[in-house]
Amino acid sequence: RKEVEQDPGPFNVPEGATVAFNCTYSNSASQSFFWYRQDCRKEPKLLMSVYSSGNEDGRFTAQLNRASQYISLLIRDSKLSDSATYLCVVTLNGGKLIFGQGTELSVKP
Amino acid sequence: EADIYQTPRYLVIGTGKKITLECSQTMGHDKMYWYQQDPGMELHLIHYSYGVNSTEKGDLSSESTVSRIRTEHFPLTLESARPSHTSQYLCASSDRGQFLTSTDTQYFGPGTRLTVL
Numbered sequence: 001r002k003e004v005e006q007d008p009g010p011f012n013v014p015e016g017a018t019v020a021f022n023c024t025y026s027n028s029a030s031q032s033f034f035w036y037r038q039d040c041r042k043e044p045k046l047l048m049s050v051y052s053s054g055n056e057d058g059r060f061t062a063q064l065n066r067a068s069q070y071i072s073l074l075i076r077d078s079k080l081s082d083s084a085t086y087l088c089v090v091t092l093n094g095g096k097l098i099f100g101q102g103t104e105l106s107v108k109p
Numbered sequence: 110e111a112d113i114y115q116t117p118r119y120l121v122i123g124t125g126k127k128i129t130l131e132c133s134q135t136m137g138h139d140k141m142y143w144y145q146q147d148p149g150m151e152l153h154l155i156h157y158s159y160g161v162n163s164t165e166k167g168d169l170s171s172e173s174t175v176s177r178i179r180t181e182h183f184p185l186t187l188e189s190a191r192p193s194h195t196s197q198y199l200c201a202s203s204d205r206g207q208f209l210t211s212t213d214t215q216y217f218g219p220g221t222r223l224t225v226l
Binding site: 042097 | 150153167218220
């Protein structure tokens with residue numbers, strides 16, 4: 001079983017749609033949680049950290065459920081520029097990052 | 110914007126050649142990492158370093174080696190390149206934030222896309 005598993009993509013949505021990505025992790029000792037964004041043939045870039053209380057950054061909302069070992073990312077009013085692969089990332093003690101396989105999002109006009 | 114650089118960006122090389130992929134960061138970060146990523150696949154950690162003279166193997170077995178003689182520099186070397194080494198190699202660095210509750214944010218370089226013929 002993979003340590004971090006994400007929804008298999010791709011997600012194809014129209015502009016303005018709301019889309020949700022799900023992620024589960026297997027190591028209960030996981031310490032920190034992030035969503036990264038990776039554009040095609042580019043490096044990953046941090047989108048947002050994920051906190052137990054949930055956090056929001058503009059159109060993006062991240063949630064963490066430690067009991068269920070589940071992380072989510074919600075994108076509201078999606079834009080064409082949101083098209084990318086979204087990576088769920090978990091860190092273990094010492095700062096090692098474990099990446100999910102990514103969920104590809106394609107926003108169409 | 111993070112200051113982490115990788116060279117070359119693209120490399121096409123023949124089997125058996127020795128290659129070194131360069132990675133440098135000007136942020137003074139102690140921790141540096143090398144990841145390997147095949148197209149459409151997840152990133153796999155192949156090496157990491159917690160500081161000068163510290164190197165560790167990552168989760169994915171790799172025939173490459175690394176060195177960390179200076180804080181800002183973390184080169185990766187393949188002694189004899191093979192077609193199976195064809196992949197994208199991403200370097201990253203991180204530094205703990207100023208607050209105790211902060212976690213390591215990793216900043217990635219642009220990557221080196223390696224093709225071994």
